[in-house]
Amino acid sequence: MLRFLLVRTAAMVATVLGVAMAVSFVLTVLPGDAARLVVGPEATLERYEAVRQALGLDRPWLPRFFSWLGAALHADLGTSLRYPSFSVAELLRRGIAVTFPLAALVALFSFFLGVGLGLVSAARLGRPSDLALSATAQLFLAIPEFWLGILLVTLFAVRLPWFPASGFPGWSSPQAWRHLVLPLAALALPRAAYFARLTRGVLADVLSTDFVRTARAKGLAEKTVLLRHALRNALVPLVAAFGLLFARLLAGALVVEQVFALPGLGKLAVEAAFGRDIPVLLGLAVLATATVVTVSTAADLAYALLDPRIRSP
Amino acid sequence: MKRLLAAALLVAPGLLLVTLGAVWLPYPPAAVVAAPHQGPSLAHPLGTDWFGRDLLARVMVGGRASWAVAALSVAAGGSLGVVLGLLAGFYRGFWGELLVRLSDGILAFPSVLLALILAAILGRGVVGVTLALTLFNLPYFLRLAHAGALELRTRDFVAATAALGAGLGRILFRHLLPNLASPLLVQTSFSLGTALLAEASLAYLGLGVQPPQPTWGRMLWEAQSWWGDSIWPAVFPGLVLVSAVLGLNLLGDFLRDFLDPRLRGLLSPSPLRPRGARTGPGA
Numbered sequence: 001m002l003r004f005l006l007v008r009t010a011a012m013v014a015t016v017l018g019v020a021m022a023v024s025f026v027l028t029v030l031p032g033d034a035a036r037l038v039v040g041p042e043a044t045l046e047r048y049e050a051v052r053q054a055l056g057l058d059r060p061w062l063p064r065f066f067s068w069l070g071a072a073l074h075a076d077l078g079t080s081l082r083y084p085s086f087s088v089a090e091l092l093r094r095g096i097a098v099t100f101p102l103a104a105l106v107a108l109f110s111f112f113l114g115v116g117l118g119l120v121s122a123a124r125l126g127r128p129s130d131l132a133l134s135a136t137a138q139l140f141l142a143i144p145e146f147w148l149g150i151l152l153v154t155l156f157a158v159r160l161p162w163f164p165a166s167g168f169p170g171w172s173s174p175q176a177w178r179h180l181v182l183p184l185a186a187l188a189l190p191r192a193a194y195f196a197r198l199t200r201g202v203l204a205d206v207l208s209t210d211f212v213r214t215a216r217a218k219g220l221a222e223k224t225v226l227l228r229h230a231l232r233n234a235l236v237p238l239v240a241a242f243g244l245l246f247a248r249l250l251a252g253a254l255v256v257e258q259v260f261a262l263p264g265l266g267k268l269a270v271e272a273a274f275g276r277d278i279p280v281l282l283g284l285a286v287l288a289t290a291t292v293v294t295v296s297t298a299a300d301l302a303y304a305l306l307d308p309r310i311r312s313p
Numbered sequence: 314m315k316r317l318l319a320a321a322l323l324v325a326p327g328l329l330l331v332t333l334g335a336v337w338l339p340y341p342p343a344a345v346v347a348a349p350h351q352g353p354s355l356a357h358p359l360g361t362d363w364f365g366r367d368l369l370a371r372v373m374v375g376g377r378a379s380w381a382v383a384a385l386s387v388a389a390g391g392s393l394g395v396v397l398g399l400l401a402g403f404y405r406g407f408w409g410e411l412l413v414r415l416s417d418g419i420l421a422f423p424s425v426l427l428a429l430i431l432a433a434i435l436g437r438g439v440v441g442v443t444l445a446l447t448l449f450n451l452p453y454f455l456r457l458a459h460a461g462a463l464e465l466r467t468r469d470f471v472a473a474t475a476a477l478g479a480g481l482g483r484i485l486f487r488h489l490l491p492n493l494a495s496p497l498l499v500q501t502s503f504s505l506g507t508a509l510l511a512e513a514s515l516a517y518l519g520l521g522v523q524p525p526q527p528t529w530g531r532m533l534w535e536a537q538s539w540w541g542d543s544i545w546p547a548v549f550p551g552l553v554l555v556s557a558v559l560g561l562n563l564l565g566d567f568l569r570d571f572l573d574p575r576l577r578g579l580l581s582p583s584p585l586r587p588r589g590a591r592t593g594p595g596a
Binding site (some may be wrong): 021023026144151248250259273274284288 | 361418420421422423424425426429432433434437448480510513514517518519530533536537540544547548551554555556558559561563
């Protein structure tokens with residue numbers, strides 16, 4: 001187990017470093033001049049040169065990357081080009097405060113709702129209720145999250161004034177939760193559909209195995225067979241999928257935040273891309289990779305614990 | 314067969330409207346032709362938008378970019394992925410392993426962020442979006458081709474072909490590839506659906522085809538400013554899109570079961586096939 005942990009941690013660090021290098025390399029071949037963008041077309045040559053030096057654009061890429069890395073190890077990711085009074089770390093921190101709780105809630109909700117519905121489906125395999133659930137899941141898998149968000153706002157914020165349509169007042173406000181209900185639903189429902197489909201599929205396979213037949217033959221209640229025997233064996237692929245889902249969840253959150261005008265990482269990423277704010281984009285790339293890799297490693301760890309066969313390759 | 318029919322019926326509106334739009338449009342898509350915020354009527358089957366432009370005409374034109382970007386990125390990512398995957402699987406070794414790891418790595422990076430970074434470099438236009446989606450389609454095909462080549466390379470017919478003096482290209486593309494046609498075809502169907510969804514999401518963020526040219530995703534974004542006045546502009550482009558994606562997913566399901574029932578569970582409409590996960594004893 002220790003070796004497994006060490007190898008995975010080393011792989012994690014290597015991945016994050018690799019992505020940081022790749023993204024920083026790609027961003028240096030920008031056709032637009034970042035320094036010119038910051039100072040504007042009217043600035044004097046002296047000011048332009050000063051900004052260029054401050055950004056390190058006068059040095060070649062590799063030394064610049066290493067000094068960025070050295071600073072990054074001290075939690076200093078540089079300064080935003082568009083908002084020179086903010087450090088990248090501070091901007092990321094503000095985005096994280098909105099996006100991460102949302103992503104975590106979506107992950108939890110969709111996993112438990114999806115697995116629950118998948119269990120119901122699997123318990124009624126082939127009956128009308130199973131078919132209805134499967135068809136609904138199929139439908140939600142084809143709906144883009146942002147459109148679901150738009151429809152939810154139109155229904156539950158504009159037509160029926162139950163929830164606020166957009167914005168986020170900050171966590172200290174007692175209204176904060178009401179602002180997250182609709183984004184949560186827009187992101188969680190398609191993912192719940194995915195988990196429901198997966199759970200049903202995996203359980204259908206497990207339910208046709210010999211050990212389940214044995215469990216039934218010895219007279220166990222169907223509930224026990226399903227929850228104790230079948231679900232336990234189905235958990236490994238479900239947990240694995242959970243880890244893989246996270247990258248897509250972050251991508252989805254970036255888009256859905258735009259629907260609800262949430263001041264999260266999505267808003268930051270869109271503004272940074274359109275403003276060619278290189279330090280912010282680089283910081284976002286590193287943050288996203290680190291998060292995804294951490295979550296998927298945790299998921300790998302969880303299923304190594306669930307299934308000893310995976311631990312010993 | 315019932316499922317094939319359902320899939321065809323669902324893909325049809327999106328595909329036919331766009332095809333028809335290439336030769337005939339009910340109104341010019343950018344012209345104000347009636348009062349704004351009208352519901353569906355005989356003269357305007359999908360109603361009119363906030364300026365009074367005909368929504369049907371705009372949906373018909375708006376699908377062009379969506380389909381073009383989706384098809385192009387699946388074709389490019391698919392062929393590149395197949396070639397690299399076949400090579401990696403046939404030769405194995407360090408470089409093959411590295412290639413597979415790298416392509417897995419792409420999947421661990423949020424697609425939208427990648428598209429945004431590319432937009433910062435290449436501008437907001439179609440090129441960046443197509444490139445981002447190509448990169449995201451590649452790993453699925455690479456993985457399938459890699460797994461297939463790994464399994465087939467030790468078979469007798471491959472050894473026989475090599476013994477007859479066939480070159481690498483002939484072995485890979487005349488002998489290995491046809492054996493992998495079924496899973497690749499199924500994946501193409503799923504990938505097209507996913508690419509349509511992704512294109513719409515990026516268009517919603519303002520990436521891809523720029524105004525005045527409409528696209529489904531951007532139409533939805535614009536409609537959002539007017540949702541208090543009329544709901545139709547926010548409904549119809551999405552409905553056509555969802556119907557097409559749903560149809561492509563069903564088509565993929567059908568093809569999978571029809572061509573090779575063993576693929577069940579290996580391929581799913583969502584690209585999240587658990588790595589090394591078993592679906593149960595004997596699966």
